[in-house]
Amino acid sequence: MAIADALSRNEDGIATALGILAQRFGERFSTSAAVREQHGHTTTWITNQPPDGVVFVHSTEEVAEVVRVCAEHHVPIIPFGTGSSLEGHLNAPAGGVSIDLSAMNRILAVHPEDLDCVVEPGVTRKKLNEHLRDTGLFFPIDPGADASLGGMASTRASGTNAVRYGTMKDNVLNLTAVMPDGAIVRTAQRAKKTSAGYDLTRLLVGAEGTLGVITELTLRLQGIPEAISAGVCSFPDVESACNTVIATIQSGIPMARIELLDTLQMRACNAYSKLDYPEAPTLFLEFHGTTAGVKEQAELFGEIAEEFGGGNFSWTTHQEDRAKLWQARHDAYWAAISLRPGTKAFATDACVPLSRLADCVRGTMDDIAELGLIAPIVGHVGDGNFHVSALIDMNDPAELEKAQQLSARISARAIGMDGTCTGEHGIGQGKRAYLEQELGPALDVMRAVKRAIDPQNIMNPGKIIRL
Numbered sequence: 328m329a330i331a332d333a334l335s336r337n338e339d340g341i342a343t344a345l346g347i348l349a350q351r352f353g354e355r356f357s358t359s360a361a362v363r364e365q366h367g368h369t370t371t372w373i374t375n376q377p378p379d380g381v382v383f384v385h386s387t388e389e390v391a392e393v394v395r396v397c398a399e400h401h402v403p404i405i406p407f408g409t410g411s412s413l414e415g416h417l418n419a420p421a422g423g424v425s426i427d428l429s430a431m432n433r434i435l436a437v438h439p440e441d442l443d444c445v446v447e448p449g450v451t452r453k454k455l456n457e458h459l460r461d462t463g464l465f466f467p468i469d470p471g472a473d474a475s476l477g478g479m480a481s482t483r484a485s486g487t488n489a490v491r492y493g494t495m496k497d498n499v500l501n502l503t504a505v506m507p508d509g510a511i512v513r514t515a516q517r518a519k520k521t522s523a524g525y526d527l528t529r530l531l532v533g534a535e536g537t538l539g540v541i542t543e544l545t546l547r548l549q550g551i552p553e554a555i556s557a558g559v560c561s562f563p564d565v566e567s568a569c570n571t572v573i574a575t576i577q578s579g580i581p582m583a584r585i586e587l588l589d590t591l592q593m594r595a596c597n598a599y600s601k602l603d604y605p606e607a608p609t610l611f612l613e614f615h616g617t618t619a620g621v622k623e624q625a626e627l628f629g630e631i632a633e634e635f636g637g638g639n640f641s642w643t644t645h646q647e648d649r650a651k652l653w654q655a656r657h658d659a660y661w662a663a664i665s666l667r668p669g670t671k672a673f674a675t676d677a678c679v680p681l682s683r684l685a686d687c688v689r690g691t692m693d694d695i696a697e698l699g700l701i702a703p704i705v706g707h708v709g710d711g712n713f714h715v716s717a718l719i720d721m722n723d724p725a726e727l728e729k730a731q732q733l734s735a736r737i738s739a740r741a742i743g744m745d746g747t748c749t750g751e752h753g754i755g756q757g758k759r760a761y762l763e764q765e766l767g768p769a770l771d772v773m774r775a776v777k778r779a780i781d782p783q784n785i786m787n788p789g790k791i792i793r794l
Protein backbone atom coordinates (compact mmCIF):
# COMPACT_ATOMS: atom_id res chain seq x y z
CA MET A 328 0.00 0.00 0.00
CA ALA A 329 1.42 3.40 -0.99
CA ILE A 330 1.43 6.04 1.73
CA ALA A 331 -0.01 9.38 0.60
CA ASP A 332 2.43 12.24 0.85
CA ALA A 333 2.43 15.86 -0.24
CA LEU A 334 6.12 15.79 -1.16
CA SER A 335 6.96 16.68 -4.75
CA ARG A 336 9.88 15.68 -6.96
CA ASN A 337 12.53 18.14 -8.07
CA GLU A 338 13.06 16.59 -11.51
CA ASP A 339 15.73 19.03 -12.76
CA GLY A 340 17.74 18.89 -9.54
CA ILE A 341 17.60 15.09 -9.45
CA ALA A 342 18.75 14.80 -13.07
CA THR A 343 21.67 17.18 -12.46
CA ALA A 344 22.76 15.48 -9.22
CA LEU A 345 22.56 12.01 -10.82
CA GLY A 346 24.79 13.19 -13.66
CA ILE A 347 27.41 14.58 -11.25
CA LEU A 348 27.38 11.49 -9.03
CA ALA A 349 27.57 9.09 -11.99
CA GLN A 350 30.68 10.87 -13.24
CA ARG A 351 32.31 11.09 -9.81
CA PHE A 352 31.56 7.55 -8.53
CA GLY A 353 31.50 5.51 -11.77
CA GLU A 354 30.72 1.87 -10.98
CA ARG A 355 29.95 2.77 -7.38
CA PHE A 356 26.86 4.66 -8.54
CA SER A 357 23.83 2.73 -9.83
CA THR A 358 20.52 3.64 -11.39
CA SER A 359 19.55 0.06 -12.22
CA ALA A 360 15.93 -0.71 -11.39
CA ALA A 361 16.86 -3.78 -9.30
CA VAL A 362 19.40 -1.91 -7.18
CA ARG A 363 17.08 1.06 -6.70
CA GLU A 364 14.19 -1.18 -5.68
CA GLN A 365 16.38 -3.07 -3.22
CA HIS A 366 17.23 0.28 -1.60
CA GLY A 367 13.60 1.26 -1.09
CA HIS A 368 11.34 -0.35 1.49
CA THR A 369 11.21 -4.13 1.00
CA THR A 370 10.26 -5.76 4.29
CA THR A 371 6.53 -5.25 4.87
CA TRP A 372 3.16 -4.06 3.58
CA ILE A 373 4.32 -0.56 2.64
CA THR A 374 4.78 -0.15 -1.13
CA ASN A 375 8.34 0.16 -2.41
CA GLN A 376 9.24 3.74 -3.46
CA PRO A 377 12.75 3.45 -4.89
CA PRO A 378 15.32 6.25 -4.95
CA ASP A 379 16.56 7.52 -8.35
CA GLY A 380 20.12 6.37 -7.76
CA VAL A 381 22.29 4.58 -5.22
CA VAL A 382 25.83 5.56 -4.33
CA PHE A 383 28.12 3.09 -2.52
CA VAL A 384 30.41 5.19 -0.32
CA HIS A 385 33.73 4.34 1.32
CA SER A 386 34.46 7.23 3.71
CA THR A 387 33.06 10.15 5.67
CA GLU A 388 34.57 12.51 3.10
CA GLU A 389 32.73 10.72 0.28
CA VAL A 390 29.46 10.97 2.21
CA ALA A 391 30.09 14.70 2.66
CA GLU A 392 30.75 15.05 -1.08
CA VAL A 393 27.46 13.33 -1.97
CA VAL A 394 25.54 15.41 0.57
CA ARG A 395 27.01 18.65 -0.79
CA VAL A 396 25.99 17.75 -4.36
CA CYS A 397 22.47 16.87 -3.20
CA ALA A 398 22.21 20.01 -1.03
CA GLU A 399 23.27 22.23 -3.91
CA HIS A 400 20.60 20.73 -6.18
CA HIS A 401 17.87 20.28 -3.52
CA VAL A 402 17.80 16.51 -3.87
CA PRO A 403 16.61 14.09 -1.12
CA ILE A 404 19.16 11.81 0.53
CA ILE A 405 18.23 8.48 2.12
CA PRO A 406 20.97 6.76 4.16
CA PHE A 407 20.92 2.94 3.84
CA GLY A 408 22.33 0.36 6.28
CA THR A 409 21.12 -3.19 5.60
CA GLY A 410 17.50 -2.42 4.71
CA SER A 411 15.88 -4.37 7.58
CA SER A 412 13.73 -1.52 8.94
CA LEU A 413 10.01 -2.19 9.08
CA GLU A 414 8.07 1.09 8.73
CA GLY A 415 8.96 2.38 5.25
CA HIS A 416 12.04 4.19 6.55
CA LEU A 417 13.98 3.77 3.29
CA ASN A 418 11.35 4.83 0.80
CA ALA A 419 11.98 7.81 -1.43
CA PRO A 420 8.52 9.43 -1.81
CA ALA A 421 10.10 12.43 -3.57
CA GLY A 422 12.88 10.43 -5.26
CA GLY A 423 16.51 11.21 -4.54
CA VAL A 424 19.75 9.44 -3.78
CA SER A 425 20.26 6.48 -1.46
CA ILE A 426 23.65 6.52 0.27
CA ASP A 427 24.58 2.87 0.86
CA LEU A 428 26.96 2.70 3.84
CA SER A 429 27.44 -1.08 3.89
CA ALA A 430 31.01 -0.87 2.55
CA MET A 431 31.97 1.43 5.43
CA ASN A 432 32.36 -1.66 7.59
CA ARG A 433 35.69 -1.31 9.37
CA ILE A 434 36.12 -1.71 13.11
CA LEU A 435 38.44 1.21 13.71
CA ALA A 436 39.46 0.63 17.34
CA VAL A 437 38.66 -1.52 20.35
CA HIS A 438 39.59 -0.07 23.74
CA PRO A 439 39.21 -3.03 26.16
CA GLU A 440 40.49 -0.95 29.07
CA ASP A 441 37.70 1.61 28.49
CA LEU A 442 35.03 -0.92 27.46
CA ASP A 443 34.32 0.80 24.16
CA CYS A 444 34.98 0.54 20.44
CA VAL A 445 34.89 2.79 17.39
CA VAL A 446 33.19 1.50 14.24
CA GLU A 447 32.04 2.60 10.82
CA PRO A 448 28.25 2.57 10.35
CA GLY A 449 28.12 -0.42 7.97
CA VAL A 450 29.53 -2.86 10.57
CA THR A 451 26.76 -5.27 11.52
CA ARG A 452 26.08 -6.36 15.09
CA LYS A 453 27.17 -9.94 14.34
CA LYS A 454 30.39 -8.83 12.67
CA LEU A 455 31.24 -6.68 15.70
CA ASN A 456 30.65 -9.55 18.12
CA GLU A 457 32.71 -11.96 15.99
CA HIS A 458 35.55 -9.43 16.05
CA LEU A 459 35.25 -9.08 19.84
CA ARG A 460 35.11 -12.84 20.48
CA ASP A 461 38.64 -13.15 21.93
CA THR A 462 38.55 -9.96 23.97
CA GLY A 463 36.12 -11.10 26.69
CA LEU A 464 33.80 -8.26 25.63
CA PHE A 465 30.55 -8.11 23.67
CA PHE A 466 28.09 -5.62 22.23
CA PRO A 467 24.65 -6.45 23.66
CA ILE A 468 22.06 -4.91 21.31
CA ASP A 469 20.60 -7.66 19.12
CA PRO A 470 17.63 -6.88 16.88
CA GLY A 471 16.31 -9.99 15.10
CA ALA A 472 17.97 -8.96 11.84
CA ASP A 473 21.76 -8.67 11.48
CA ALA A 474 21.38 -4.92 11.09
CA SER A 475 24.10 -2.29 10.64
CA LEU A 476 25.17 -0.30 13.67
CA GLY A 477 24.47 2.96 11.80
CA GLY A 478 20.93 1.77 11.04
CA MET A 479 20.48 0.51 14.60
CA ALA A 480 21.54 3.87 16.02
CA SER A 481 19.22 5.63 13.58
CA THR A 482 16.16 3.60 14.62
CA ARG A 483 17.16 3.57 18.32
CA ALA A 484 17.03 -0.21 18.06
CA SER A 485 17.03 -2.73 20.85
CA GLY A 486 16.43 -6.44 21.24
CA THR A 487 16.40 -9.28 23.69
CA ASN A 488 19.17 -7.90 25.93
CA ALA A 489 17.73 -4.42 26.41
CA VAL A 490 16.12 -5.28 29.74
CA ARG A 491 19.66 -5.59 31.18
CA TYR A 492 21.89 -3.48 28.92
CA GLY A 493 19.59 -0.80 27.52
CA THR A 494 18.90 0.22 23.91
CA MET A 495 21.03 2.04 21.34
CA LYS A 496 20.30 5.29 23.19
CA ASP A 497 22.24 3.94 26.18
CA ASN A 498 25.10 2.39 24.24
CA VAL A 499 26.27 5.07 21.80
CA LEU A 500 28.92 7.33 23.36
CA ASN A 501 29.42 9.59 20.36
CA LEU A 502 28.83 9.84 16.65
CA THR A 503 30.44 11.43 13.65
CA ALA A 504 27.81 12.66 11.23
CA VAL A 505 27.56 14.53 7.97
CA MET A 506 24.94 17.22 8.40
CA PRO A 507 22.53 18.35 5.63
CA ASP A 508 24.90 21.12 4.45
CA GLY A 509 27.82 18.69 4.17
CA ALA A 510 29.49 19.75 7.45
CA ILE A 511 31.19 16.91 9.37
CA VAL A 512 30.56 16.98 13.14
CA ARG A 513 31.51 14.78 16.07
CA THR A 514 28.85 14.93 18.76
CA ALA A 515 30.92 14.13 21.89
CA GLN A 516 34.23 12.77 23.12
CA ARG A 517 34.88 9.22 24.31
CA ALA A 518 34.27 9.91 28.02
CA LYS A 519 31.61 7.68 29.63
CA LYS A 520 29.59 10.72 30.63
CA THR A 521 29.45 14.39 29.73
CA SER A 522 27.41 17.45 30.56
CA ALA A 523 28.97 19.47 27.77
CA GLY A 524 26.20 21.19 25.85
CA TYR A 525 23.18 19.90 23.95
CA ASP A 526 23.11 16.12 23.62
CA LEU A 527 23.57 15.85 19.86
CA THR A 528 24.38 12.15 20.16
CA ARG A 529 20.89 11.39 21.39
CA LEU A 530 19.34 13.79 18.91
CA LEU A 531 20.82 11.76 16.05
CA VAL A 532 20.11 8.39 17.69
CA GLY A 533 16.57 7.57 16.56
CA ALA A 534 16.48 10.37 13.95
CA GLU A 535 16.02 7.78 11.15
CA GLY A 536 18.41 9.63 8.86
CA THR A 537 16.26 12.78 8.90
CA LEU A 538 18.94 15.01 10.45
CA GLY A 539 22.26 13.72 9.09
CA VAL A 540 24.24 10.70 7.95
CA ILE A 541 26.13 8.83 10.67
CA THR A 542 29.60 7.87 9.49
CA GLU A 543 31.28 6.70 12.70
CA LEU A 544 30.10 5.51 16.12
CA THR A 545 31.77 4.97 19.48
CA LEU A 546 29.90 2.21 21.31
CA ARG A 547 29.91 0.93 24.87
CA LEU A 548 30.94 -2.69 25.31
CA GLN A 549 30.15 -5.13 28.11
CA GLY A 550 32.26 -7.83 29.73
CA ILE A 551 31.12 -11.36 28.92
CA PRO A 552 29.73 -12.65 32.23
CA GLU A 553 31.52 -15.44 34.06
CA ALA A 554 28.43 -17.62 33.79
CA ILE A 555 25.35 -17.56 31.55
CA SER A 556 22.34 -19.78 31.89
CA ALA A 557 19.27 -19.95 29.71
CA GLY A 558 15.86 -21.36 30.50
CA VAL A 559 12.40 -22.02 29.13
CA CYS A 560 9.14 -21.98 31.06
CA SER A 561 5.61 -22.49 29.75
CA PHE A 562 2.38 -21.11 31.22
CA PRO A 563 -1.34 -21.90 31.12
CA ASP A 564 -2.13 -18.50 29.58
CA VAL A 565 -0.50 -15.25 28.47
CA GLU A 566 -1.62 -13.36 31.59
CA SER A 567 0.24 -15.80 33.87
CA ALA A 568 3.37 -15.40 31.74
CA CYS A 569 3.11 -11.58 31.80
CA ASN A 570 2.40 -11.51 35.52
CA THR A 571 5.47 -13.68 36.10
CA VAL A 572 7.53 -11.14 34.13
CA ILE A 573 6.15 -8.25 36.18
CA ALA A 574 6.85 -10.02 39.49
CA THR A 575 10.32 -11.10 38.35
CA ILE A 576 11.39 -7.60 37.36
CA GLN A 577 9.82 -6.08 40.48
CA SER A 578 11.68 -8.59 42.67
CA GLY A 579 14.98 -7.23 41.37
CA ILE A 580 16.28 -10.36 39.62
CA PRO A 581 18.71 -8.81 37.11
CA MET A 582 17.28 -10.58 34.05
CA ALA A 583 19.51 -10.49 30.99
CA ARG A 584 16.73 -11.63 28.68
CA ILE A 585 13.06 -12.42 29.27
CA GLU A 586 11.09 -13.04 26.10
CA LEU A 587 7.45 -14.01 25.63
CA LEU A 588 6.26 -16.23 22.78
CA ASP A 589 2.53 -16.96 22.58
CA THR A 590 1.06 -20.37 21.71
CA LEU A 591 0.93 -19.69 17.98
CA GLN A 592 4.52 -18.44 17.92
CA MET A 593 5.67 -21.54 19.85
CA ARG A 594 3.94 -23.76 17.28
CA ALA A 595 5.76 -21.85 14.54
CA CYS A 596 9.16 -22.04 16.30
CA ASN A 597 8.81 -25.76 17.04
CA ALA A 598 8.12 -26.45 13.36
CA TYR A 599 10.67 -24.00 11.91
CA SER A 600 13.56 -24.60 14.36
CA LYS A 601 12.87 -28.30 14.97
CA LEU A 602 12.14 -27.94 18.70
CA ASP A 603 9.64 -29.81 20.82
CA TYR A 604 8.54 -27.36 23.50
CA PRO A 605 4.93 -27.36 24.76
CA GLU A 606 2.63 -25.34 22.51
CA ALA A 607 1.68 -22.86 25.21
CA PRO A 608 2.59 -19.27 26.14
CA THR A 609 6.29 -19.51 26.98
CA LEU A 610 9.07 -17.38 28.42
CA PHE A 611 12.63 -17.72 27.09
CA LEU A 612 15.06 -16.50 29.75
CA GLU A 613 18.71 -15.75 30.25
CA PHE A 614 20.64 -15.05 33.46
CA HIS A 615 24.12 -13.47 33.62
CA GLY A 616 26.49 -13.42 36.59
CA THR A 617 28.78 -15.65 38.59
CA THR A 618 28.21 -19.40 38.58
CA ALA A 619 26.51 -19.21 41.97
CA GLY A 620 24.65 -16.05 40.93
CA VAL A 621 22.99 -17.49 37.83
CA LYS A 622 21.97 -20.59 39.78
CA GLU A 623 20.38 -18.42 42.45
CA GLN A 624 18.65 -16.21 39.86
CA ALA A 625 17.26 -19.21 38.01
CA GLU A 626 15.96 -20.76 41.24
CA LEU A 627 14.31 -17.51 42.33
CA PHE A 628 12.69 -17.16 38.94
CA GLY A 629 11.47 -20.76 39.15
CA GLU A 630 9.75 -20.00 42.48
CA ILE A 631 7.98 -16.94 41.05
CA ALA A 632 6.93 -18.79 37.89
CA GLU A 633 5.48 -21.62 39.97
CA GLU A 634 3.25 -19.17 41.83
CA PHE A 635 1.71 -18.17 38.48
CA GLY A 636 1.29 -21.74 37.24
CA GLY A 637 4.51 -21.91 35.21
CA GLY A 638 5.51 -25.47 34.41
CA ASN A 639 8.37 -27.42 32.85
CA PHE A 640 10.92 -24.76 33.85
CA SER A 641 14.27 -26.05 32.71
CA TRP A 642 17.55 -24.19 32.51
CA THR A 643 21.02 -24.91 31.22
CA THR A 644 24.48 -23.34 31.13
CA HIS A 645 25.44 -25.50 28.15
CA GLN A 646 26.61 -23.21 25.34
CA GLU A 647 25.19 -25.24 22.44
CA ASP A 648 21.72 -25.55 24.01
CA ARG A 649 21.69 -21.81 24.76
CA ALA A 650 22.74 -20.96 21.21
CA LYS A 651 19.97 -23.20 19.79
CA LEU A 652 17.37 -21.57 22.02
CA TRP A 653 18.31 -18.00 21.07
CA GLN A 654 18.71 -18.82 17.39
CA ALA A 655 15.11 -20.06 17.50
CA ARG A 656 14.06 -16.79 19.14
CA HIS A 657 15.91 -14.72 16.54
CA ASP A 658 14.29 -16.79 13.78
CA ALA A 659 10.81 -16.19 15.23
CA TYR A 660 9.90 -13.74 12.42
CA TRP A 661 10.72 -16.26 9.70
CA ALA A 662 9.07 -19.04 11.70
CA ALA A 663 5.92 -16.95 11.95
CA ILE A 664 5.81 -16.36 8.19
CA SER A 665 6.13 -20.09 7.55
CA LEU A 666 2.81 -20.59 9.43
CA ARG A 667 1.02 -19.26 6.36
CA PRO A 668 3.21 -19.70 3.25
CA GLY A 669 2.78 -17.05 0.58
CA THR A 670 1.94 -14.32 3.06
CA LYS A 671 4.03 -11.48 4.45
CA ALA A 672 4.17 -10.24 8.01
CA PHE A 673 2.49 -6.96 8.88
CA ALA A 674 4.83 -6.44 11.83
CA THR A 675 4.13 -3.90 14.52
CA ASP A 676 5.51 -3.23 17.99
CA ALA A 677 4.32 -1.34 21.04
CA CYS A 678 5.67 -0.78 24.54
CA VAL A 679 3.84 -0.06 27.78
CA PRO A 680 4.81 0.49 31.42
CA LEU A 681 5.50 -2.99 32.77
CA SER A 682 2.50 -2.97 35.13
CA ARG A 683 0.16 -2.68 32.08
CA LEU A 684 1.81 -5.44 30.03
CA ALA A 685 -0.66 -8.25 30.78
CA ASP A 686 -3.67 -6.00 30.01
CA CYS A 687 -2.15 -4.73 26.80
CA VAL A 688 -1.24 -8.19 25.51
CA ARG A 689 -4.67 -9.59 26.47
CA GLY A 690 -6.45 -6.70 24.71
CA THR A 691 -4.30 -7.31 21.63
CA MET A 692 -5.15 -11.02 21.59
CA ASP A 693 -8.86 -10.17 21.80
CA ASP A 694 -8.44 -7.81 18.83
CA ILE A 695 -6.65 -10.49 16.81
CA ALA A 696 -9.47 -12.95 17.50
CA GLU A 697 -12.18 -10.39 16.71
CA LEU A 698 -10.53 -9.42 13.41
CA GLY A 699 -10.00 -13.08 12.47
CA LEU A 700 -6.28 -12.65 11.84
CA ILE A 701 -3.40 -15.11 12.21
CA ALA A 702 -0.97 -13.00 14.22
CA PRO A 703 1.61 -14.52 16.57
CA ILE A 704 2.94 -12.42 19.45
CA VAL A 705 6.52 -12.26 20.68
CA GLY A 706 7.97 -9.73 23.04
CA HIS A 707 10.97 -8.34 24.85
CA VAL A 708 8.56 -8.30 27.74
CA GLY A 709 11.02 -7.38 30.47
CA ASP A 710 10.74 -3.86 29.02
CA GLY A 711 6.98 -4.03 28.42
CA ASN A 712 7.70 -4.29 24.67
CA PHE A 713 5.92 -6.76 22.39
CA HIS A 714 5.58 -7.43 18.66
CA VAL A 715 2.67 -8.71 16.62
CA SER A 716 3.11 -10.14 13.12
CA ALA A 717 -0.19 -10.37 11.26
CA LEU A 718 0.31 -12.82 8.40
CA ILE A 719 -1.59 -11.49 5.45
CA ASP A 720 -1.94 -11.75 1.72
CA MET A 721 -0.65 -8.34 0.65
CA ASN A 722 -2.77 -8.49 -2.51
CA ASP A 723 -5.99 -8.80 -0.52
CA PRO A 724 -7.22 -5.29 0.40
CA ALA A 725 -9.62 -6.70 3.03
CA GLU A 726 -6.81 -8.49 4.88
CA LEU A 727 -4.57 -5.44 4.65
CA GLU A 728 -7.35 -3.28 6.04
CA LYS A 729 -7.80 -5.63 9.00
CA ALA A 730 -4.07 -5.63 9.74
CA GLN A 731 -4.10 -1.84 9.67
CA GLN A 732 -7.03 -1.82 12.07
CA LEU A 733 -5.11 -4.14 14.37
CA SER A 734 -2.02 -1.93 14.27
CA ALA A 735 -4.14 1.18 14.97
CA ARG A 736 -5.85 -0.51 17.92
CA ILE A 737 -2.54 -1.72 19.39
CA SER A 738 -1.04 1.77 19.12
CA ALA A 739 -4.12 3.45 20.61
CA ARG A 740 -4.25 0.98 23.49
CA ALA A 741 -0.52 1.33 24.26
CA ILE A 742 -0.72 5.13 24.10
CA GLY A 743 -3.81 5.05 26.34
CA MET A 744 -1.76 3.08 28.89
CA ASP A 745 0.94 5.79 28.89
CA GLY A 746 3.02 3.65 26.56
CA THR A 747 4.28 4.17 23.03
CA CYS A 748 3.27 3.15 19.50
CA THR A 749 6.78 1.77 18.96
CA GLY A 750 9.32 0.54 21.48
CA GLU A 751 12.05 -0.12 18.92
CA HIS A 752 11.03 -0.28 15.25
CA GLY A 753 10.60 3.46 14.84
CA ILE A 754 8.11 5.69 13.04
CA GLY A 755 9.27 5.80 9.38
CA GLN A 756 6.27 6.43 7.12
CA GLY A 757 3.99 3.85 8.69
CA LYS A 758 3.51 5.25 12.20
CA ARG A 759 3.46 9.02 11.67
CA ALA A 760 -0.24 9.29 12.55
CA TYR A 761 0.30 7.36 15.78
CA LEU A 762 3.19 9.63 16.74
CA GLU A 763 0.76 12.56 16.44
CA GLN A 764 -1.62 10.76 18.81
CA GLU A 765 1.18 9.97 21.22
CA LEU A 766 3.03 13.26 21.50
CA GLY A 767 0.71 15.91 19.99
CA PRO A 768 2.19 19.37 20.56
CA ALA A 769 5.72 17.97 20.99
CA LEU A 770 5.70 17.35 17.25
CA ASP A 771 5.89 21.10 16.66
CA VAL A 772 9.14 21.14 18.60
CA MET A 773 10.41 18.23 16.48
CA ARG A 774 9.42 20.15 13.34
CA ALA A 775 11.32 23.21 14.59
CA VAL A 776 14.44 21.09 15.17
CA LYS A 777 14.12 19.49 11.73
CA ARG A 778 13.65 22.86 9.99
CA ALA A 779 16.61 24.40 11.84
CA ILE A 780 19.00 21.56 10.97
CA ASP A 781 17.66 20.65 7.53
CA PRO A 782 15.93 23.76 6.14
CA GLN A 783 15.67 22.28 2.63
CA ASN A 784 14.11 19.04 3.99
CA ILE A 785 16.52 16.89 1.98
CA MET A 786 17.42 14.38 4.70
CA ASN A 787 15.10 11.37 4.37
CA PRO A 788 11.99 13.52 3.79
CA GLY A 789 8.55 12.18 4.70
CA LYS A 790 9.73 10.17 7.71
CA ILE A 791 8.81 10.59 11.42
CA ILE A 792 6.95 13.91 10.95
CA ARG A 793 5.06 15.62 8.16
CA LEU A 794 6.41 19.17 7.86
Ligand SMILES: Cc1cc2nc3c(=O)[nH]c(=O)nc-3n(C[C@H](O)[C@H](O)[C@H](O)COP(=O)(O)OP(=O)(O)OC[C@H]3O[C@@H](n4cnc5c(N)ncnc54)[C@H](O)[C@@H]3O)c2cc1C
Nearest residue numbers: 408409410411412470471474475477478479481485536541
Ligand atom coordinates in the same frame (compact mmCIF):
# COMPACT_ATOMS: atom_id res chain seq x y z
C1 LIG B 1 13.40 -10.24 11.12
C2 LIG B 1 13.50 -8.87 11.72
C3 LIG B 1 13.60 -8.76 13.10
C4 LIG B 1 13.75 -7.51 13.68
N1 LIG B 1 13.87 -7.44 15.04
C5 LIG B 1 14.09 -6.24 15.61
C6 LIG B 1 14.30 -6.14 17.02
O1 LIG B 1 14.27 -7.13 17.75
N2 LIG B 1 14.57 -4.92 17.54
C7 LIG B 1 14.63 -3.81 16.76
O2 LIG B 1 14.91 -2.73 17.28
N3 LIG B 1 14.40 -3.86 15.43
C8 LIG B 1 14.15 -5.04 14.84
N4 LIG B 1 13.97 -5.12 13.49
C9 LIG B 1 14.00 -3.89 12.69
C10 LIG B 1 15.39 -3.52 12.11
O3 LIG B 1 16.27 -4.62 12.12
C11 LIG B 1 15.98 -2.36 12.90
O4 LIG B 1 15.17 -1.22 12.73
C12 LIG B 1 17.42 -2.00 12.50
O5 LIG B 1 17.91 -1.09 13.46
C13 LIG B 1 17.56 -1.40 11.12
O6 LIG B 1 18.94 -1.40 10.77
P1 LIG B 1 19.40 -1.42 9.25
O7 LIG B 1 20.89 -1.42 9.21
O8 LIG B 1 18.73 -2.49 8.50
O9 LIG B 1 18.87 0.01 8.79
P2 LIG B 1 18.07 0.40 7.49
O10 LIG B 1 16.82 -0.36 7.40
O11 LIG B 1 18.98 0.35 6.33
O12 LIG B 1 17.75 1.92 7.84
C14 LIG B 1 16.90 2.23 8.91
C15 LIG B 1 16.76 3.74 9.06
O13 LIG B 1 18.00 4.30 9.49
C16 LIG B 1 18.52 5.22 8.53
N5 LIG B 1 19.95 4.96 8.46
C17 LIG B 1 20.59 3.80 8.18
N6 LIG B 1 21.91 3.97 8.28
C18 LIG B 1 22.13 5.27 8.63
C19 LIG B 1 23.28 6.06 8.88
N7 LIG B 1 24.50 5.56 8.83
N8 LIG B 1 23.10 7.37 9.20
C20 LIG B 1 21.87 7.92 9.30
N9 LIG B 1 20.74 7.22 9.07
C21 LIG B 1 20.88 5.90 8.75
C22 LIG B 1 17.79 4.92 7.24
O14 LIG B 1 17.69 6.05 6.43
C23 LIG B 1 16.43 4.48 7.76
O15 LIG B 1 15.65 5.59 8.08
C24 LIG B 1 13.79 -6.35 12.88
C25 LIG B 1 13.68 -6.47 11.49
C26 LIG B 1 13.53 -7.72 10.91
C27 LIG B 1 13.43 -7.81 9.41
